[in-house]
Amino acid sequence: MKIIIFYFIIFLNLSSSYAAKKNIDQNQIYKNLRCLVCQGQSISDSNSDFAQTIKLVVKDLIKQGKSEKQIYTFMADKYGDWIVYKPQLNKQNFILWVLPYVILLGGGLVIFSIIRKKRKKF
Amino acid sequence: MLSNLGNILLFINVFLSVLIIYFASQNIKTSGNSISETIYQTTLLQTTLIFGCFFTLVAAFITSDFSLINVFENSHTSKPLLYKISGSWGNHEGSLMLWVIILTIFSFFFLINNKTHPKNYRLFTLIFQNIIILGFLSFILFNSNPFTLISPAPKEGLGLNPILQDPALAIHPPLLYIGFVGSSIYFSAAMASLITNYSEKFFAKSIKNWVLISWVFQTLGILVGSIWAYYELGWGGFWFWDPVENASLLPWFAMTALFHSLIVLEKRNVLYFWVIILCLLTFVLSVTGTFLVRSGILNSVHTFANDPNRGIYMLSFLCLMIFSSLFLLFKKYRKNNYNINFNSKETYVLINNWFMLFYLLTVLIGTLYPIFTDALTENKISVGPPFYNTVIIPVVVIFLFFMAIGPNVKWIKNKFDNLISLIIIFILALIINFIIVYFFKSFTILSNLIIISSLFLIISSLIDLKKSLEKSKFDLARIISHLSFGFLILFIGLNHNFSLEEDFNMKVGDTKSFNNYEIKFKKLEVKNFKNYKSLIGDLEIKDKKMSQIKTLNPEIRIYESPSTLTYEAAIKTNIIKDYYLTMSNIDRSDFYNIKFQKKPMMFWIWVSCMVLAIGGFLRVFQNAKSN
């Protein structure tokens, strides 16, 4: 257990320092944009005319110094939220992002309570 | 002719199911602990006839009997025999036939294989299973009949979508269906167990092999589906978190949780209701998945033709299933004593279930959320790979540690006497990880963690393997499965981390250079084949470091029946990595989009997934032996 806790602390520290260093990877962005004219394909996977154009625009936006997040916002602004594969954390998508963690915590609590009940009896 | 035969057989099967339900309920009332011969015979007849019915459909496909709409829409005379046969289950109506067959076979074998269990429990299982069979038979008859005629009969069929003409995809549906339709039998058994109060560890014994068998096939089905996606879709990935893939993954999580809990129920006689819930959940998820895929309410790569009536039928069936099982569960539920110690194997199994349910619910929420936002707020959103990766992957890291430690913990009460060895394993995993990172010079924190944790699991499983070989007390099935799961995650981690991807717009004769590679577009040929025309590119990949040259030939195929364009990836596989090259035309220009990908460890991903399933098979054999 201790190892895991220790490990998790390292993880949290490192991941926060890591986030700052990251530079923009265009393939990553293509993968996170949905090709609107295809069935369930990303811009990266698709060779449609539309995907080609979007790739060009994304390249331009990167050149203009836009951040990854700004590019997603730009695309969502033009084509609607449907185009981004990673739903933004906002009021509407709050449940989507938070519920899994609530379940994770809740499940842990249930297990904990089952085990504790037993302990009290002794 | 075949159409009539098929329809008659379908009707007889409906009749037989009703008959079985009737006989079984009569038999329940009698005293004594034997099931009447008539029931065995009727069940045998039912199984035989449903096979007859299925073979009638296959025969129609083989002989290209286009008087059947289904054959007309999905087949073609010029198609190879294998794909004529697989075409019979590659469509909605035909795949329902496969459903009913599997429901029936499982029903039959469950009946004849569990003779040591009480009569009423077996009979109720039979009744519930036949109710499900009836539900699907009437779905086939009234909504999705593969034997529907078309008149006048066309001379030629429309053909099967060429990307579905693939050996992997020919066996993918049967494997997957054995998996998630197979889960129906423990749904029925759980219902029967609730009604007859047959709850002890013997209940666990009666279903555990069925759970394992369905799990093995589900695993193989998912594997084959991924392999197909990798080779055929030409996107270079093997898992896309597409709703349809998710639908097959949901029951898999539930099954995995279930057979771990079953061990506890069998050994310690606790967690009964939890096991029941998982049994019910697995099949409910299977049907929900099918509903989502077939009703067309999701936008996905593999959409079947959209038909709201079909959706309504399946939804009512689902509704009936959910509420009847909830009703029964709530009625029979009583509080029980858990009697579980903090540091015991039971706790670790619970932890497994905890994580499995977390994965399950996360995937479920991600899949359903767009439907909900669309229905409630009219706003369509996409939930794709980035969501699942951010939420799930960090949790996998912790899960792998538990998975390594859990199996060695003793039942009831355990002492941590192996702490030192765990620390040593951990340090070893760290060292190997840094060696990997040092040599490949690429890392993200998360992928480091994935590699470390999977190494931790691998090393501890290897130590277990060594110990069990010394002691001759074998738990080989578990060790193999845990070990290969560790490898699976490790290879996926490596693959994700060290993949390389570049794309260029090139003309014939162009050469492009990137990283350590050089790519040369040598020529383009047009060839005519039996049922398609093909543009074959001839490209050379040069690894500058190793001064190796590989020739790859990606294709663009133009099929005539039905007229479609497909892109065939050229893949060079070796032990360590795959080169993956796709070529596609750019409209209104003579440039081609050439996409090069280096995918490390692909071969090992398939192998470890395969071995994972083999572990399950081993356990089935062990169980059969010990009985």
Place this chain on the structure above:
Amino acid sequence: MQKVIKFLTTLIFLFVIVVFYFSLNKDPSYQTNSLVGKKLVELNLESFDGDYSLRTKDFKKNNFTLINFWASWCSPCRVEHPILMSLSKSKKLKLVGINFKDKKNNAKKFLNELGNPYNLIAKDEIGKKSVNFGIYGIPESILVNKEMIVIKKFIGPLNTRDYNEILKIIN
């Protein structure tokens, strides 16, 4: 406590099923209709002959403008062309055509053959400019008002129903 859990579980399942039921009759394919009501900004289009650049102020003169994206290689564009021709007769509506990923000569041939309904023609040779309008395939048409706010989007070729709808809006 147990009762509450039972009740909640039933409720959740019921809710999911009801949502499924209502979703069944919805079209799962995506259309950019959610963009109606948005304001178009940052327009900078080169005119067809390259002698003039089209700006936001050009739209402010008319009450309504229909921005139509077309190309000579696009066969549905031929289908909708007669409708555009009839719309061009209306005085309350200006038509701006944006020639999408096309060759100039082919586009000219197309207009000579079928008639030119547009008050202004601009071009988008690479297709990048059209991204600003949220275009993902042609033909597409966007009806905007004076303030450049999108009133209606038409995806795919315009038909007579769309024609009547446009007339209704502008009158």
